[in-house]
Amino acid sequence: MARVVLVGNLGQLTGGIAEFDLPATTVKQLYEQLTELHPALGHHLDEGIAVAIDGQIFQDALFEPIGPDSEVFLLPQIAGGSTPV
């Protein structure tokens, strides 16, 4: 199970729970599993999120693989050089 941590305000959409253990093997699956647990996340995972998998930050990478012992962080997207929202 990958350990998934929501950074920043994302935790507010899951009723304060910011850490999960999920069996996702891709970023796409991760989003689906999280949204099933907490529908309030809804479209917040569609855009504006960066995913760090074992220390490497990915932006807009739905098919990126997640390992069984991976450490995953969901962060606000860094659109550096342009004002993030």
Place this chain on the structure above:
Amino acid sequence: MAETTNGHSQSYVGTRTVRPDGHDKVTGRARFGSDFNLAGQLIGRVLRSPHPHARIVSIDTSRAEALPGVKAVITRDDFGDQPSEFIPAGEMMMNYKDVVRNVMAREKALYEGHAVAAVAATSVAIARRALKLIDVTYEVLPHVIDVVEAMRSDAPLLHDDLFTVGVDPKPEKPSNIAKRIEIKQGDVEAGFEKADVVIEREFKTAPVHQGYIEPHAALATFSEDGSTELWTTTQGHYIVRAHCARLLGLDVGKVRVTATEIGGGFGGKTVVYLEPLAIALSRKAKRPVKMVMSREEVFKASGPTSGAVVRVKMGATKDGKFVAGFAELKYQAGAFQGSPVQPGVMCAYAPYDIEHVHVIGYDVVSNRPKVAAYRAPGAPISEYAVESVVDEIAKTLDIDPVDLRMQNAAREGTKAAYGPKFGPIGLEETLNAIKKTEHWNAPLRKWQGRGVASGFWFNIGGETCVSLTVNEDGTVSLMAGTPDIGGLRASLAAVAADELGVPYDKVRPIIGDTASLGFNFLTGGSRSAFSGSMAIVEAAKQIKADLCARACKLWEAKPDQVEFSDGAVRPLGALGEKVKPMSVVDFAKVAGKTGGPIGGVGRINAQGAGPSFGTHLVDLEVDPETGRTTILRYTVAQDAGRALHPAYVEGQFQGGAVQGIGWALNEEYIYGEDGKLQNAGFLDYRMPVASDVPMIDAILVEVANPKHPYGVRGVGETPIVPPLGAIANAMANATGIRFTELPMSPPKVLKALKDKGLNRA
């Protein structure tokens, strides 16, 4: 160190080649935004609100429309409203409800300079006269600019539908606080209990402008079939295309945008101002429309960065270990939400390995222009505050400030305060590099001070599309889609030359328009060399595979009998006795006969951007009689991963450092009580000139980024992050006074010295 794909030592990457666009730039031939003209063009001008906050009751354009020579007038009525929703716009999140209102005011004018109407006329003089004939009825409202003032519950309200996001329960009343965000790690209160020294300070910074020398410019021509062509000086022509298509209800494919040469951006040219107006005017007038901002308009109506208030509290043990870091950031967003408080929050403690961290940030609207990005948005402000407190800790504990940072430095495997662990990074290397300089040990006299600070920026990758085409004479045409703001074409040409094994001057790079390539995210985030070079490697791979396939057909050989290396397809083993290698030039001559044109397109969403850490060292001298500060000596050490072109990497270090010097010592937006900008020109908005600064020594550190084929890290933004802290620390050493407000301009320094009775040499 990553393997290079051609397996041989590089010959151009890492050398100081002359840039391919250089001759046109030193002869005046290069065409920037306002250098473009079309036959029959009209001149467009914008009418701007004189009030910082006012309801727009009515706009009567009839007298302007009647003036001979005026061919079109537009107002809010010419732009359909946009619903409030954050949607991707060329890969960024934009709320078009805000964008359409910033481009042309609707219900309210929200800052002095806010666009209220625009005209297109046959001459500048007529356009100016026409603006005077537009009658706008304003209901002037009380205004608020300062961030703390704007957060008060009784502050004048900019948007009655803005409810603070990120607080629970959701507020019942609207306010000027758009968002509250926070990151947490461990328990700071417990951390402070363990600390032997705790230092808490509050800092204040003023809004500053990116200061690009070239004002915004756009030229648009609209066709009857609903298509439009636009030339604009921008950091992201695909983003401009997305915004214009959305705001004007056009198909993306019908908007063709050419990025002209750009005279500076630094983040300020990543959004639209004139472009939608020029297209709308051209659509109405049925003629091309050219629009250029004046310098005053640039200051008043583009996107200076946030002014802010930052409170920092740090705790350390007496041995110098940081145990707790707290910060509260309040950033101005300008008229609409969206300050860079998020990256400010994430960057604040990023250089350090601290067990307990808690950072809170507020995004606050106020009656000044909407912020646009400015080089590492948000980070210079928060890291200025933290680096100042780190310095005080060093003094209190009597520990060398570089050693203190070294002791607590983030390293590979350190968990960043914003979550993930760092991969290989170069902070330690930059600290060591600074300590080894002659600068570090140079003697200082009275009223001189030395300061050091470190800084960081994440860097990004993003969607990139680059094409490589081998022409029939063996020259290579390279088309990239990220505007070149600092010498990018030199780096990309070097990579293409090395990948294909062709001479550097046989590679001709251009920046293609939006019709010529797939989507490219903008030039920003320190991404263009990182992503562009990655895409070139992809495109070159395709070409090499293609040439090997052609060779196999020509030589009637199997794939394992040939390989591409050093600019040619080479026969392996026994085959080598029958045929000779064929170079790229050889294939070019027979391209048609062997299958058609030779080329490749790299289409990627570049991932794996590695952060760049930097440490700056500065010596300065204060004149106690005038409060004037002279920068005596400046050294930058920063991790570039791998410098594709050392001179242009050094250039980024030096340019960012000098912008930081300006921010620290002189630059600020000065508003009157009336909410109007008092220094909207280069005379009184005082940026550094050549006589203000010394040579900037640049030390290139290279800790390769394992995720990039050449080890590249973006470098453009990090250089502006450490200077504010380094200079504030040097000032503290020179004067004995800790300045917690920027800029540390002569009047402020003199006053502080006088208050302490120190204003004598």
Place this chain on the structure above:
Amino acid sequence: MAKHHVEAKVNGDPVEFLCETEETLLDVLRDTLHLTGSKEGCSSGDCGACSVMLDGRLVCSCLVLGCEVGGRQIETIEGMAKGDALHPLQQGFLEHAALQCGICTPGFLVASKALLEKTPSPTESEVRYWLAGNLCRCTGYDKIVSAVMDTAAAMRPKQ
């Protein structure tokens, strides 16, 4: 009000143009004579991007009126190279990477050329103070100053 009829010399060539009273020399160069090498950064003489030589004197063309240059000699960036040969300063800027975005480069080249014609062996301080009227936001001035100093040394007759 009738336009002014002006005859002058630009980069050695005779020119003739009409201009309004309020048009600056910069406006005339860019919009009427189509010499867009001189750039407009501020229109108030603070940035130097519009630098030209007027009868051998370095000026901001945004502070000179078009109607003032009758009978006078103007030299712009377009006249700096001679045929195929770049001026040593132009070559020096390229080799030193003394430009990033390039918008300020024409102004700096015109100003630097004026300096070296007046002072062939300037000190670093003299270079910086002479060029203080030219703003650059990209380079931090370091490589510009190096380019001017090194070119000055290369241009001096060898002892």
